[in-house]
Amino acid sequence: MYVAGVAGTSVNNVGVYGQFGEGDQNIPQIPQNMSAGVFGADALGNSRGVVGWSSNGQGCYGMSYSSNGVVGQSVTGAGMFGVSDQSFGVQGISDGPGPMTATGGIIAGVFGTSGTNNGVIGTSTQGMGVYGYSTNNVGVVAGTNNPASFAGAFFGHVVVNGTFDAIVKNAIVPFPDGSQRLLHCMESPEHWFEDFGSAKLARGRAVVKLDANFAKVIKRGDYRVFVTPEGNCHGLYVRGKNANSFEVRELTGGKSSIAFSYRIVGRRKDIKGHQRFAKIDMPLPPPTRAARRTPRKPVPTAAGLRAFIARVEKEARDRAPKGAEKARARMRRIRARALRG
Secondary structure (H helix, E strand, C coil), rough: CCCCCCCCCCCCCCEEEEEEEECCCCCCCCCCCCEEEEEEEEECCCCCCCCCCCCCCCCCCCCCCCCCCCCCCCCCCCCCCCCCCCCCEEEEECCCCCCCCEECCCCEEECCCEEECCCCCCCCCCCCCCCCCCCCCCHHHHHCCCCCCCCCCCCCCCCCCCCCCCCCCEEEECCCCCEEEEEECCEEEEEEEEEEEEEEEEEEEEEEEHHHHHCEEEEEEEEEEEECCCCCCCCCCEEEEEEECCCEEEEECCCCCCCCEEEEEEEECCCCCCCCCCCCCCCCCCCCCCCCCCCCCCCCCHHHHHHHHHHHHHHHHCCCCHHHHHHHHHHHHHHHHHHCC
C-alpha cells in the first residue's frame, strides 16, 4: 500500500498508456509515436483522456525544473481551461507571489502574480495582445502606488472610442536640449473647438470666411470671435456673424487698412445634452500597497537543480503516510535488480 499502484517504463515510447473507448472513424486519430511517462487517450471523443481528482489537494500536478510544468494544446478549443466556484479559474505564480491587488482579495478568471517578474504578459502576431471586457463594470484596471512609476504605459498610437476622463492631462514635448518637458491643458466646463487666423482691413472693414472644415464640426449659429489689431487704429469689433463668415470693423468709423489676428471658439457639434460641471463617480480606490521591485531573470544551475529535486522529494515524504519511505526504497531496489536482469 506504500508503493506505486502502477509503474511503467519505456525508453522510446509511452511508459503507461490508458485509452477510453474502441475508437470512432469520425474522431481524429490518436497521435502516434508519442513519448511520455503517462499517456491517456479518449478514442470516442466525448470523454476525457486524463482526469485527476482530489478532495482537498491538487487534482493534477505538473512539475519541471527548466521547462514548462504543464502544457495544454488544442486545435479548435481552449489550450488550457480552468473553472473554480470560489477562487481563481487559473492562477499563475512566477518567482514567488507578488503583491495583492489594491482592493484586497479579488477573485478573477485568471490571476497572475510575481515577486520580481511580470505578473501577466499577452502577445499576438495579428490579434490583440491583451483584451479586457466587462458587461457592467470596468474592462481593464491598472494601478501603481509608486509616484515615480506609471499605472499604464503605451508605446504607439492610443485610441479611445468614448469619453476620456482624467484628473490631469499633460503633453510631453521634446526640448532642443534633448529633454522632455510637460505642457498642460486648459480646461473648460463646456466642449469647444478653436481656430486661429489673420486678415487685413480694407478701409476699416473686412469679411472673414470660416474654414469650411472647421464650420462642419461646430454649432455655427453660436460661436465666439476675438480679434487683435496688429497696428495703430481706433480699435476693432465684430459687427456680424453668420454660418459662413463674420465681419470685422474699426471703431468710430475708422478707415484703417491694418492687419489683425483672430481667434474663433465654437461649441462642438457632435456633443449632445452636455451638463456643465457634471459630477463623476470614481468607484475604484487608489492603490495602497507598494509593488515596484527590480526584475531579474533566474539562471538554472546544477546546485539549483539539486535543491529543486531535494525540495520536491521532501514535500513528497512529508505528504506520504508513515512507513512509505521504506516501501519506496524497497521498490527502488526491486526495480534496480529487474533492470540488471
